[in-house]
Amino acid sequence: MDDVLVSMEGIDKSFPGVHALDNCRFELRAGEVHALVGENGAGKSTLMKILAGVYSKDAGRIVVHGREVEIHGPRAAQALGISMIHQELNLMPHLTVAQNVFIGREPRQTARAFLDENAINQATQQLFDMMRLKLDPRTKVADLTVAKQQMVEIAKALSYNSQVLIMDEPTAALTDAEIEELFTIIRQLRAKGVGIVHISHRLEELKQISDRITVMRDGRYINTVDTADISIEQIISMMVGRTIYESTPEVPENGDQETVLEVRHLQRGDELKDINFSLKKGEILGFAGLMGAGRTEVARAVFGADPVDAGEIFIQGKPVQLNSPKDAVRHGIGYLSEDRKRYGLALGMDVETNLVLASFRKFLGWLGWVDSKGTRATAEHYVEALAIKTPSLQQRVKNLSGGNQQKVVIGKWLTANTDILIFDEPTRGIDVGAKSEIYRLLNDLARQGKSIIMISSELPEILRMSHRVIVMCEGRITGELSAAEATQEAIMTLATQRTGMVEA
Ligand SMILES: Nc1ncnc2c1ncn2[C@@H]1O[C@H](COP(=O)(O)OP(=O)(O)OP(=O)(O)O)[C@@H](O)[C@H]1O
Ligand SMILES: [Mg+2]
Structure with missing residues (x-):
């Protein structure tokens, strides 16, 4: 079909200890919103990162505008008109909003080598006007809420005039009103023929915004269906491979x-x-x-x-x-922050260290020896209790899927055993199955006398x-x-x- 923008076939990808994608496929048409769903760790972000040039594939074919391509790096993806807004936002907190939007390609004044603040502020303001977003381009990103940071990421992607826009959980941090605004923008883009990939755990919104839905499970492609033909219950059972009993x-x-x-x-x-x-x-x-x-x-x-x-x-x-x-x-008192990247996790450290981070003193013995048996046993316990999907306790947290990172933050405060x-x-970015696990966990904690x-x-x-x-x-x-x-x-x-x- 000639309205196909992108097609991916037979995509395989392994990380040490993890077969993340096994013979996956995906197709995106011009002027469609294509939802990509699946449980935490199913491989959604990985598949899209391959399309966006962040990861290279081990095997498979990618065809863009009818031509087979190899996408070496994010710049190559951008040159093909592919932009991705990542699940973990990638803004520089110490720079302004406008500087973030134009990072790496600031319009320069011809005679001078340094970047023209006025020009990028104006260009950013134009993007915000189009998005009907009230935000001063000169604000420092560090001072923004997660929701506003998300909007800045979207403006940045729009600034590339992309034909393919991948959004990895764009609504996870937004309010209903903000989601409505975002959907208005998405619909405008769709009308212009842009193909949009929408990854989300908020299944109700798929009915509202998507034209087609592709379901993934355990690194495998399950099915692609027209949204109009399917119920949320049917999507869930494809995602989890069983029917979830919603109490x-x-x-x-x-x-x-x-x-x-x-x-x-x-x-x-x-x-x-x-x-x-x-x-x-x-x-x-x-x-x-x-x-x-x-x-x-x-x-x-x-x-x-x-x-x-x-x-x-x-x-x-x-x-x-x-x-x-x-x-x-x-x-x-323990605090599980809404912004896990900034406050909750040491992303470069492994799962075990993160899990015992808040309770480290408990494991310090005579002369400051760390009781590594103790930390390991505790970490093992919480990986199992929270069903954290990781190949080992030594995996760095930044390599876990977004939802599994969230579980690690929860585990960290549970080990601290605070009252x-x-x-x-707590359930932002968490899939349906894990959500009910977390609800059960909160109820258990309350019953044990925690507040x-x-x-x-x-x-x-x-x-x-x-x-x-x-x-x-x-x-x-x-x-x-x-x-x-x-x-x-x-x-x-x-x-x-x-x-x-x-x-x-
Ligand atoms: N850079 C990496 N190194 C090692 N393993 C990785 C890396 N990136 C992803 N993985 C693993 O690949 C699998 C798929 O992860 P992915 O992030 O694609 O899941 P997801 O479907 O996006 O999940 P979520 O809904 O939680 O965001 C997971 O088991 C994850 O731990
Ligand atoms: Mg993800």
Whole structure:
């Protein structure tokens, strides 16, 4: 067919100890959104990285615009009109937004050798206007939320005028409103004949945005189907090779338990305005709100990661000073960050080291000897308990698939055995099967008497898991709901309750 942009056939790829792709195929047409789905570690990112020139294939054929090609490196891919937005964002935090968009090919003023800031700022502004994105091109990337960083990556890919745009989990960190914006852009591109590969674990959105779906499992191609002809249940069973039993929402009983954490009048600039809440033993306290509502800021303040202007924190009724994450860990608080690359993992280190990182002191013996038997046994236990897909404990974490990296972060805090756990977007990028495993795990922890703060942008997750829900909007707590009161509508109403309306 002449509208085929790309076809891949018989693609094979092995890494040491892992047969990542086994005889895989994929086809992308002009003007289609083609979803690529599969469980964590199925090989989605690897297959697309081969197309984007990041990895070389061991075997197979790639045909682009009817011509067989060898793609040696990302620049070669770009020359063929292929751009990829990676799952783990690749921006330089210390540079501005515009510098990131134009990195490596800044338009230069003819007479001068250095790059023209004005020109790249203007060009970036034009891209943002087209995307209807409100963002100053001169902002430092380090100051952006994950969602905004994602938008910058998209602008960067658009700036290459690509015919093939691969997006590896672009919506994982976005709110519903931001996803709508992104889909508008995707539809515009599709109308212009761009072929878009959309990798996502949010299966509901595939129905909304994709034309075709390709399913992968354990490094193998399973099937390609028209989205219109298939149900989400059918996609799931192709993905996992069995039917998953989705249990009905389970909110375990939680009576009048003692308070383990109390936060009073926490204040910081415009970000945190008079935050008051308490957390009980054995409780899962959900934090809902739109992106930027201040939920992560609360978590970081409680974890001692950011200074506050005022406020008190009590643990087991005693006032504590948490000036650093170290203080927080010493007081039994663990924080699973929303941004695993920046705060959660030592990507260059192996699985075992990462798993015991937060609890290392436990394994230090006489004269500082490390109890390596202990670390190994602990790491083995959590690899099994969380079904982390890795060839060995010595694998570097950066070589794991995105979802498996997330599991390592969770495991890291479980080994630390803290009483209070703050989970910031715990299931982002996690496949359906692993998601229900993580839910079960959170419930188990609560039943064992751990107290959990769970920040999530996914309302079904908040509703399913929380004993109580705190809703934030613009740095302020706008309401607290019991499990019985918490509905999608009640939460959304509070989440959009602007300042001024709540001022009594
Ligand atoms: N650079 C690498 N070195 C070693 N192994 C790798 C490397 N990249 C990927 N793998 C392995 O290849 C397999 C497929 O990984 P891939 O990242 O393609 O999965 P995925 O489908 O994108 O999963 P996820 O949904 O979690 O992102 C995994 O077992 C992974 O650990
Ligand atoms: Mg991936």
